Amino acid sequence: MGEQEILKTGGSLQSTVIKVPHHGSKSSSTQTFLEAVRPRFAVFTVRGGARPRLPNPAVLERYEAMGVKVLRSDRDGAITFVTDGKGLKVQTFLKKEPKEIPSPSTGEGEGGGDLWEFFTPSGRKGWG
Helix, strand or coil: CCHHHHHHCCCCCCCCEEECHHHHCCCCCCHHHHHHHCCCEEEECCCCCCCCCCCCHHHHHHHHHCCCEEEEHHHHCCEEEEECCCCEEEEECCCCCHHHCCCCEEEECHHHCEEEEEECCCCCECCC
């Protein structure tokens, strides 16, 4: 089912995390679809290499313009999300520069990757 068909269902599509369709190819992630989903995190599963074709720069820009935290398997390695239904922890396998860690930061996780902890909309810590 394509994005337009999903939008036609009329149901709520809002999600904290989106696994970007089609590895971020040019035909995925239309502005209308992203506005319906309103993700906080976008996970691009893409290969690294000397000549990366994906994700498409225009698709990346759509997510970044909405303030979505972009995570990429070619740059972040394995990406893990854990939730207790209230809060969300995100861990990447590969270490990144501290300036790229969104606030509030809880330090480093296993494997030298980054570990981020987020709060519920009420402002209370969502993960204990």
